[in-house]
Amino acid sequence: MKRLAKWRLLPLFAVMALLAGxxxxxxxxxxxxxxxxxxxxxxxxxxxxxxxxxxxxxxxxxxxxxxxxRRKNDNEIPKQVEGSxxxxxxxxxxxxxxxxxxxxxxxxxxxxxxxxxxxEKKGEDGKxxxxxxxxxxxxxxxxxxxxxxxxxxxxxxxxxxxxxxxxxxxxxxxxxxxxxxxxxxxxxxxxxxxxxxxxxxxxxxxxxxxxxxxxxxxxxxxxxxxxxxxxxxxxxxxxxxxxxxxxxxVKEPKQAETAQAQAGQEVFNNSCIGCHAVTPANSTPEQARMGPNLTDFGNRSRVAGVLEHNEENIKKWLKDPEAIKPGNKMTGKYNLSDEEIDAVTEYLMGLKVQ
The missing domain is CATH 2.60.40.420 (Cupredoxins -  blue copper proteins)
Known part of the structure; x- marks a missing residue:
């Protein structure tokens, strides 16, 4: 019965092999x-x-x-080949x-x-x-x-x-x-x-x-x-x-257009900008590169690299990043209220490079 139980696993392994391809x-x-x-x-x-x-x-x-x-019977010995x-x-x-x-x-x-x-070949302009x-x-x-x-x-x-x-x-x-x-x-x-x-x-x-x-x-x-x-x-x-x-x-951070987005920008500038830059210049200070550059955040296809890009998922990420990406460096840095999260979300959705 134990051997039969093991054979029952073969269909499962076959399906896994097919899915792997x-x-x-x-x-x-x-x-x-x-x-x-x-x-x-x-x-x-x-x-x-x-x-x-x-x-x-x-x-x-x-x-x-x-x-x-192969040996045909007990009395016959196959031809012995010592080497070739x-x-x-x-x-x-x-x-x-x-x-x-x-x-x-x-x-x-x-x-x-x-x-x-x-x-490695650079011109006079260093490019x-x-x-x-x-x-x-x-x-x-x-x-x-x-x-x-x-x-x-x-x-x-x-x-x-x-x-x-x-x-x-x-x-x-x-x-x-x-x-x-x-x-x-x-x-x-x-x-x-x-x-x-x-x-x-x-x-x-x-x-x-x-x-x-x-x-x-x-x-x-x-x-x-x-x-x-x-x-x-x-x-x-x-x-x-x-x-x-x-x-x-894009020389300066994009200014928020609505009142809620403006409130979100203020929260962002007070809490987030120390780690996240919102301009694409490669002269961004090292301390502002602790987190992803958000200049074109509104154009992206994913939130945190894994979630579908929409307001609901942005709010989930801001509320509890550890639940989405365990061990990330953003966990525990901010404690935003629901109103602040709503405002920051609207501000982030407006960050686009046309």
């Missing part, structure tokens, strides 16, 4: 949406084909040996050839992906021709700085499509890992050194909202590791330039 184009590493992702996918297919081929050949040989050379130079040569040379077939493209791809020389993004990982949110464009954002990464985008990765607290499954990559962000790599975003791959991809932290970093997401808006070059121009045009 499910995914959307903008979320799945098995549906590449860029040059890096395609290279990694091709290498994965090559290695899988080699492994499956080895398994098939070994299985066939095993079946042949078991059936052809030919077989020994075959099973030595074939693994070497398979290793070379896998190693050559892997090494070539590794060197190509490690080439970040364009981000590069390539798009460079400095990524800073924090518990549990992401900051994106554009040194050439002189702007700073959080949670939503905006990049041009169909061209190489270079990244500098660093962490401010503990080790994290930057990964956009559909586009490739996955590299650690450390506190003691800067890692660099590049990605290319395919403009043809998109979800129902447009060229939107999802990024994750791929290194266990604390109780809210699974909730450390960010969004990637991949725009055609002209639209990306328009976004940069609109962000650079």
């Amino acid at each position: 499910c995914g959307e184009p903008f979320l799945s590493a098995l549906k590449p949406a860029g040059e890096v992702a395609q290279m990694q996918y091709d290498l994965m297919l090559l290695s899988t084909a080699i492994m499956v081929g080895v398994i098939v050949v070994v299985t066939i040989i095993f079946i042949i040996v078991v059936t052809r050379f 130079h030919k077989l020994e040569m075959i099973w030595t040379i074939i693994p070497i050839l398979l290793l070379l077939i896998l190693a050559v493209p892997t090494v070539a791809a590794t060197f190509k992906l490690a080439d970040v020389s364009p981000m 590069t021709e390539a798009v460079v993004v400095k990524v800073r990982a924090n518990l549990y949110w992401w900051e994106f700085e554009y040194p050439n464009e002189e702007i700073l954002t959080s949670q939503d990464l905006v990049v041009p499509t169909d061209e190489k985008v270079y990244f500098e990765l660093k962490a401010s607290d503990v080790k994290h890992s930057f990964w956009i499954p559909a586009v490739g990559g996955k590299m650690d962000t450390n506190t003691e050194n800067v890692n660099k790599f590049w990605l290319e975003f395919d403009g043809k791959a998109s979800d129902e909202a447009g060229s939107l991809f999802y990024g994750k932290c791929a290194e266990l970093c604390g109780p809210s590791h699974a909730l450390m997401d960010f969004k990637v808006k991949a725009l055609p070059r002209d639209e990306f330039d328009q976004w940069v121009a609109a962000a650079k045009a």
Whole structure:
């Protein structure tokens, strides 16, 4: 009966295996949406084909040996083969050839992906021709700085499509890992050194909202590791330039328009602005970068990176951030009344970069 109970678990494992292969184009590493992702996918297919081929050949040989050379009866002893130079040569040379077939493209791809020389070439103005993004990982949110464009954002990464985008990765607290499954990559962000790599975003791959991809932290970093997401808006070059121009045009914090929003702005300036900047300038003081930059908060698709962007969820976050993201740095900093939360919510919803 115990063995029968164990066999009943097989359907459950089968369903879990099938679900593990499910995914959307903008979320799945098995549906590449860029040059890096395609290279990694091709290498994965090559290695899988080699492994499956080895398994098939070994299985066939095993079946042949078991059936052809089995002992027919108690009085018959199968032919004893002490050794074969030919077989020994075959099973030595074939693994070497398979290793070379896998190693050559892997090494070539590794060197190509490690080439970040364009981000090191700066002109007289100290800027590069390539798009460079400095990524800073924090518990549990992401900051994106554009040194050439002189702007700073959080949670939503905006990049041009169909061209190489270079990244500098660093962490401010503990080790994290930057990964956009559909586009490739996955590299650690450390506190003691800067890692660099590049990605290319395919403009043809998109979800129902447009060229939107999802990024994750791929290194266990604390109780809210699974909730450390960010969004990637991949725009055609002209639209990306328009976004940069609109962000650079924001010189001062946007003024609230309604009476309640004005009250919310006052509460924000007295309680929140010490950690959250509301201008995109990358000259933002370090003390105002303890929390995400909120310049374009009204344009975002998620609250705290995980909740649907609406007033109800903003109020939930402001009221009890620990219930949504355990271990976050905002927990316990503010004790706002319901009226203050309503006012701050309306103010935050009005923070937009057109």
